[in-house]
Amino acid sequence: MSTGTTSAISAEEQLELELAEQARLASGDWDSVKPGKAANFRESFGRLIGLLKPHRVAFIFVSLLGAIGVLLTVAAPKVLGEATNIIFEGVVSAQLPAGVTQDQVVEGLRADGQTDQANMIAAMNITPGEGVDFVRLSQVLMFVLALYLVASVLSWVQGFVINIIMMRTMYRLRESVEAKINRLPLSYFDKVQRGELISRVTNDIDNITQTMQQSLSTVITSVLTVVGVMIMMFSISWQLSIVALVSLPLMGVIFGVIGPKSQKAFNIQWRKVGRLNARVEESFSGHALVKVFGREEDAMAKFKAENEELYQASFKAQFLSGMIMPGMMFIGNLTYVGIAVLGGLMVASGQLRLGDVQAFIQYSQQFTQPLSELGGMAAVVQSGVASAERVFELLDEEEQEPDAVDAPKPVDGDGTISFENVAFSYTPDRPLIRDLSFSVKPGQTVAIVGPTGAGKTTLVNLIMRFYELNGGRILIDGQDIADLRRHDVRSRTGMVLQDPWLFAGTIRENIRYGRQDATDDDIVAAAKATYVDRFVHSLPEGYDTVLDEDASNVSAGEKQLITIARAFVSAPSVLILDEATSSVDTRTELLLQHAMAALRNGRTSFVIAHRLSTIRDADLILVMEHGDIVEQGSHEELIAREGAYFRLYNSQFQGATDIDAELAAVTGSVSAASGTDVVESESDPANA
Structure with a gap:
């Protein structure tokens, strides 16, 4: 998430939950660990069959x-x-x-x-x-x-x-999950780790597939075999059939005692798999930082701890489920001995023919074998249902409100944007924006500055309708965006985030992602405007150079240039730049400022900036603190007031001694309001 986004659950709260669960597992208190709200085997199994x-x-x-x-x-x-x-x-x-x-x-x-x-x-x-x-x-x-x-x-x-x-x-289940993810609100992804979500979409669905493939045919055949064999056994000898049926209640006891405990253990196991995946994904994506700060041992220790938890959970689940089939086989062998002895006596007494006893012994094996197979499949089914519960939990998550069927069409206005008494918070107990009002005239460039957590990125996310308001409204050309379709709100907006995102494909395809009907000439024009064209020709295949999964074959600054070109080619009426030049060098940044000035001509633009030198020419500068606009005006007006913006600006352009003093003044006002210590970066003082 970009700067300004607050997680629904703080790191401290998440740590407390993890420590509490680890303590319960270490003490052997498995029953107190809840597997999730869908921990109902019968209901989940029925839904899976559905x-x-x-x-x-x-x-x-x-x-x-x-x-x-x-x-x-x-x-x-x-x-x-x-x-x-x-x-x-x-x-x-x-x-x-x-x-x-x-x-x-x-x-x-x-x-x-x-x-x-x-x-x-x-x-x-x-x-x-x-x-x-x-x-x-x-x-x-x-x-x-x-x-x-x-x-x-x-x-x-x-x-x-x-x-x-x-x-x-x-295939349909995967489609349902993919469609569900696209219908979930952005707030859901704030509280769920990416590795955990990936685990549900991949590992859990694969486990369901294997479970259904292995068990469905076995269950059908086994149930029909048990019924058919019972009929044949009674047709041969009701006395021997009674001996064979004695095994049923004994097998039922095994299912009743071990089954529920095994199911709960499998729920915990798959939760641990998801958590371990999240840990691995986090370590891999931040591998460079782990190396830089020398935290390899710490990362390994955390991995070992969670790997040990997964081992304990898996061992318990497999141990419990593994007891079912041997128990079934033991009971089956006891039944076999009883039938053999009684059958021999009945042949000797002339009550049965030898071939009938032989057939009955075969039937007794056919009778106990499917029951043993069902017992063995119990482990597979319990594991699959545990995974199904996790997938169903995702499918049951609350979705964002659908667009109204009769939503009005967006008007062809001039790009006027108005905030009227806007209130918003990520969690009810932590209000962020309380009562925000301002207007942006068509074609204006609005710069938003302020410390981290002030609500800068949240402000532009609300314009994109990534989140729904708690109060007030946002108007574009006089239309409340809550009344419009989300696609209509976002289709006329171009956005460049602080962290560049590119997909595996050619540079040409990544730029065309902004507008699918863009011609090659449009792509080249956008690339030239954003100076992508300068470095593309040095690549082996030019615009057809294939970027790998992490786009590691281009630099961080070049990645950002490509994302800016993608926004250029979409020709938006509203442009949002969330610290778009943070990854480029000073000379390239100067060139981009000229290019973006041409792009912003006639368009309403929002620029989140930490380098205050980049927004001196903005028509309106909004200074935010704690979700409120504390100052607004042009660069010259705000400098003349010698307020919050003046302190931020001077902190970047005075000498080192003055910088320390100004930073202390800024952080002092923030920490006094929040009651916490704030540490700011020298290289990025406005983004403390």
Whole structure:
């Protein structure tokens, strides 16, 4: 943010919050760390599933494919059990004498007192002396192979369609987030770290994508498998089915106890990821300053501290979620043992055939496996829902008020700007501008000077309608800007900020950014007017030289010249220069003053200046302190009054001894009003 902008939360308050949370984490008090206002798993999960609503037809198709695939997969063990029966009963029949019936064999065994063997053979479907029916066995095996093959193909199609659904869903989610960011007021970005916001847009959405891709197909298949397997198990033996169902309440206990704690831990983990990203982004963007002031160890210490917090949060989240699947598998193994023992006894007593017990054991594994998979997916889903909560929190942020549908068209006026009793504050408890009124005539150049925090940049931000007023109104050509569309207010305004911003692209594209329909001749004319043309020809590709991400292949002054050229080419009716010449050398600054004088001709201009030599020719100079205009007039008038402007001006042009005295006078008035100590820079005394 440029000079004059005040953060919604002070650095001291932010530090207090961070220290308090670190203390709670260090003491192990995880429950007291709130994951955010959307920390409701059921609601957030339902909202996440709601993102699939536009693809409900495809989702029904996928569910149908899954149901058919599950039906085939579930039927296979039953058919395979029949193959086992053919082999086992064929072997048994080969050991029996030929020429007798099955009933005669059973009666003979009972007569000899071999009741269990008689019951077992009575349950079989055999012909004594016949042996294994290999023709029927091959038919059964081919049928099982066909079942598994078709089920695999359907599973592949299901996964393919789900991937398409998920990619399109995440595409829309990213579009929604991007659109939301463009609708958020500038005040939102004052209170959110850039790294934290980037983490939500990138890391959290990627985590949601992975969660949905991994879990959606698994959940559909697992639920359908559980239902299908239960039906098949009860069709074989209700006694064995009861043993298998004992695992359900035990698994429910695991979900109920571990699940909520794991979800809370994942919320904290992703908050820590966002905070660490913010720290890394801050260190990288200010890497030069870290080196200059020798704060590498301090930056590393802060990184280590937050990295340790992320480690602790991640360890707890993964530890808790990792307990779910082993617990499920343990219960499943206990169930498997119970089924094997009881099934063996039922085969020996003739209540079941061997192939049926084999099929049931397969079904018991198919029954516990999807439940274990659901348990394993719980960790993934909890992590994804935690990320979804953070994204939904961004989507639920209060937006700037939309422009009125019936907003009037801007009039073709002469550029008169009036402030009438304007009041504004970034936070309700810290008023900045209380009652500001002044008028600017068409074509005038207005210079705004004053110490840091006086409201200089805030003043021009209000003209651009970056913030809404708390009171009063701002008129342009007699129209209240609050009644106009924001685009109409800003489209006729050119702005050059103190910190130059260029995007990755050619110099020509960066200049044309000010007006998309600008011709190459317009671009060259603007470049010549702002002396960009002087250094462009020394670059390898001239105007087509590609600037990298940080525009490091041009100097800081050259960056600013390009941004000024961008404002020139837009031909605005209102021009705002926020310390636009602070990054150029004295000779270039003198040239720019002449160029800007030509540009300002016939245009209303606002110039925020710290070098008072640059605004001597301004039609009106406003001296601001604490959001109020304490003096206004031309340079000669203000010098004659020997007030605040006189002290600021002399502080820059007298000798070193006088500078110290004047700085003490200026800072003394500021600190007396604010009750705090103020330290000013010798090189930039007006921007204390």
